[in-house]
Amino acid sequence: MNSVRQLSQSTYHFCSFDIADRQYAVDLLDLREVSQNPKITPIYHSSDAVHGYMNIRGQIHLVLDLRVILGYPAIPRNSDQCVIAFKNHIGDHFGILVDKINGVETVEGHRIEEYQQGNLQGKLPNQKPSLYWAVCKLEDKLILVLESRFFLDAV
Numbered sequence: 001m002n003s004v005r006q007l008s009q010s011t012y013h014f015c016s017f018d019i020a021d022r023q024y025a026v027d028l029l030d031l032r033e034v035s036q037n038p039k040i041t042p043i044y045h046s047s048d049a050v051h052g053y054m055n056i057r058g059q060i061h062l063v064l065d066l067r068v069i070l071g072y073p074a075i076p077r078n079s080d081q082c083v084i085a086f087k088n089h090i091g092d093h094f095g096i097l098v099d100k101i102n103g104v105e106t107v108e109g110h111r112i113e114e115y116q117q118g119n120l121q122g123k124l125p126n127q128k129p130s131l132y133w134a135v136c137k138l139e140d141k142l143i144l145v146l147e148s149r150f151f152l153d154a155v
Contacts, residue, residue, distance in 0.1 A: 010109045014136070015084060016102040016143060020072040023143045024098075025105060025136070030148045032056075032085040034101055040083070048074065049155045051097050054083060061085055062094040069154045070131070075099075091152045105143060107136045112145070130154070 014025035015034070033056070040052040040063050051065040063083055068074050085095035115132040130150045136143040 012107045012109065012112060014105045014107065014145060016105045017098040018100040018102060019067055019070060019098060023102065023141055025143050025145045026148045028104060030086050030090050032087045035083045035085065037079050037081060038083050047155055056085060059093055064094060064096050064151055064155060066096040066098055069151065086148055090148050094152060096151060111138060112136050
């Protein structure tokens, strides 16, 4: 397992979101805030995974395009997109651009399996195994849980 987290809790809380019609999540404890359709200033001549930067209460935050990091094609900005900004213990002043926020998912520990490299082989573009932490197997859907500590390393 590449993640620094262990599956040991009886209940987990995740911020769930969509990327390319697939459901992903990050640990709710890692979040600073979610900004709906924020103003993002582009950074020219940067990596495709760097969408730009935004100002949150006087602090500049780098905004990464999670679609590109995960291997999906970039899309034009739209009103459903949000930026998830992370606490400083995850990385200094950054956030990720996601297609749509779904809300908070509370998941019982027995419904979560550690992500194993290759168990979704061929189902995801350009897999970056270090980004995946776990898979939540719920009644009606699968949620891929990402390790937010490794987003900056993926750029």
